[in-house]
Each structure stands twice: as structure tokens, then as C-alpha cells.
Amino acid sequence: MYIDLHSHSVSSDDSRATVEQYVKWVQVLRDKRGCTIDGFVLTEHRKFDFDKDYSQLAAEYNVLIMKASELDTRCGHVLVYGVNEGLAKDIDLGDVKMDARELIKAARHHGAIAVPAHPGRFGIGLVEYMEQGETFPGLDIVERINGGSRAGENERADTLCRDHSYLGTGGSDAHLASHLGTCMTSFPTDIKNERQLVDALLAGDFTPVWLKDIQQNN
Amino acid sequence: MPDHNGPFFEDIDLGDEIGPIELVATDDNVANFCALWGNPMPNRFTSQEIAEKSGLPGPIVPGVMSMAIMSQALTDWAGPEALKDLDLVFRQPVPHNKPLLVSATITDTREEDGENLIECDVLMMGEAGERYVGGTAIIALPSNSE
Numbered sequence: 001m002y003i004d005l006h007s008h009s010v011s012s013d014d015s016r017a018t019v020e021q022y023v024k025w026v027q028v029l030r031d032k033r034g035c036t037i038d039g040f041v042l043t044e045h046r047k048f049d050f051d052k053d054y055s056q057l058a059a060e061y062n063v064l065i066m067k068a069s070e071l072d073t074r075c076g077h078v079l080v081y082g083v084n085e086g087l088a089k090d091i092d093l094g095d096v097k098m099d100a101r102e103l104i105k106a107a108r109h110h111g112a113i114a115v116p117a118h119p120g121r122f123g124i125g126l127v128e129y130m131e132q133g134e135t136f137p138g139l140d141i142v143e144r145i146n147g148g149s150r151a152g153e154n155e156r157a158d159t160l161c162r163d164h165s166y167l168g169t170g171g172s173d174a175h176l177a178s179h180l181g182t183c184m185t186s187f188p189t190d191i192k193n194e195r196q197l198v199d200a201l202l203a204g205d206f207t208p209v210w211l212k213d214i215q216q217n218n
Numbered sequence: 219m220p221d222h223n224g225p226f227f228e229d230i231d232l233g234d235e236i237g238p239i240e241l242v243a244t245d246d247n248v249a250n251f252c253a254l255w256g257n258p259m260p261n262r263f264t265s266q267e268i269a270e271k272s273g274l275p276g277p278i279v280p281g282v283m284s285m286a287i288m289s290q291a292l293t294d295w296a297g298p299e300a301l302k303d304l305d306l307v308f309r310q311p312v313p314h315n316k317p318l319l320v321s322a323t324i325t326d327t328r329e330e331d332g333e334n335l336i337e338c339d340v341l342m343m344g345e346a347g348e349r350y351v352g353g354t355a356i357i358a359l360p361s362n363s364e
Contacts, residue, residue, distance in 0.1 A: 014307050033233065150346050176341070
């Protein structure tokens, strides 16, 4: 399955894409551009939309829509998959100064998983903090390819993965409908919900992919 | 619609792209814009020293000028009265004297209140993939049957 693990809808303050526009764009990718995209994860900034239900839209367009969060920490942005009430009770999702290490630990305690986003981003990515001597025990996965990266940033994430034997995901970081799916993560297993996504990530059997590369291979 | 040289609504398909249009906002362009705009100079848009005092690496293109550049890219394509709405997010400062790539992608089409509307994502990027400004636009196009 090809799933975009990083996207933002208008529920995030800096996005201009509605979830409806995203599912329509998935149809454009499938029908007009011959691409395979099975679903996407809405990783809204500093929040988790417990109250939003996209199951009807997902069924109507045959697209898997999952929910997650992109949280701000003192050491950069962190994607959290499998957010639940327990985690939201223990961690203030809106705290922009939270400790990334505590988030990693709390996520695992509550059955979720934390994945640093765009770690190679100049100035704010995890790489910058690791270069200052910060360590992140319990970290196994980072976002290796990010569709919003500038030149050199994904390369820094590549080096980080190689040097620390981290696994890597892929996500578009879409804030506009037409950016959805530019990067995705390929899973060999079937995923139907957030719980199964966390299990698949913990199993470690996945690969980050660029849409343009899998287009050529289809 | 005898004087319409742009696209017709029926010509448009989801996923169609406009541009990219490449341009450079030079120091002179920005100074001329500020003069027309009535923004007293020097300011952070025209002066290295004032920009640095504002925490910027150098003078930047005013947001309203970026908006004008992106509007013009769309109206050059669709016609001067076509742009109905432009909603932008300014993600990074736009630099002077560097190539700027403006493009748009059609994401939806619909008929509403007797108008043929297209919705598109619109983006201003830098050469290294910097997403300076992005957002959405709504454009009204004539029908070829009018």
C-alpha cells in the first residue's frame, strides 16, 4: 500500500486544502496520472481532531483517511501516529516547548509512535539538535523524505538514517491539495486504520517513495 | 465572447497546470512598487540595514507585491477580470534578485450562481524548491457556448 503519512487540512492554520479537495486530488492522481495512492494521514499541527470523522468521505472515494498529529517540540516537529485520549491527557498537544524525548516515551507508553518530521530541515530539524549533542533514546524512525524540503534537506535526513540506522518514512507535507502524494510510504501489509498503521511502523517493514518514481515503475 | 483570448471553461481539466512562469523581483522593481504603494523608503523591503535590524537576511519582496505577482500570473492566463478570490499563506520571506517560479494547478471545477468557476492551488517557489508563498485561487472562465 502507498500511504502519504504527512498532510495538513484546513484544520491546521497554515493549510488551504480541505479533506474533500484531497480525496478529489487522489482521483486525479489515479485516473488522470495513472498513480497508485491508497490513502493519506492528516497530521494536523499541534492538535488531534478527535471529533472529526472522515469515514463516509473515505468510503465514497475509496481512499483510506487516517488522523494523526504534528507536534512542536524543543527539538523540532514530531509526527505522532496512533494518538489517543490517554496520550492527549498526558501530553499537552499544543505545547510548543515540549521535550521531544518525553513525547517519544509517552507515545510508546500509550501505544502510539513518534516520528520526527523533516529532520534535515535547516535551522529547526532534528539533525541540528543532534549536532549540538542531543540524544533521543527510543527513537527508531524518522521522516526520511518530505515533499516540502528544500535542496539538501532530504539528503541530510538520508545521512541521519544511515549514521544512526534509523528507518525512514515518506510524506508530502501537503498544505495544498495538489501536493498530496508527492512522497509516500510503501507498506507490504494491508492497513485499514491508525492502530494497524502503528503496528506496521513498529514492524519496520516499509519504504519511503517518491510518487514520480513509482509512476515510472507502474 | 469575441475578445476573449484565454481559456474557456470547457477546455479545463482537473490537474491542468498553469506555468511555471519565471521572473525576478529586482531591487528596482521593489523600489518602484514601494513608491507606487506609498510606503516610505528606505524600509525593510529596500534597505539591507533596516532588513537586518528586523532579523531578515536582506531586503524582501513585500507580501502585497508577491500577491500582485501571483495575481498577474493568473489574470495573464485567464483574463483581467477573471480572478474572483486569492487566499495566500506567506511561508518564507521572498528574496530580491533571485528566480521566482509561479505556477498553479487546477484542483476543482464547478458551476455556481451562473458562473463557471475553477479552483486552483497557486504557488511561488524558489529555484531550490523553497515554497515561499502558497494558497488557492478561484477563477471565473467564460463558456465557449456563450
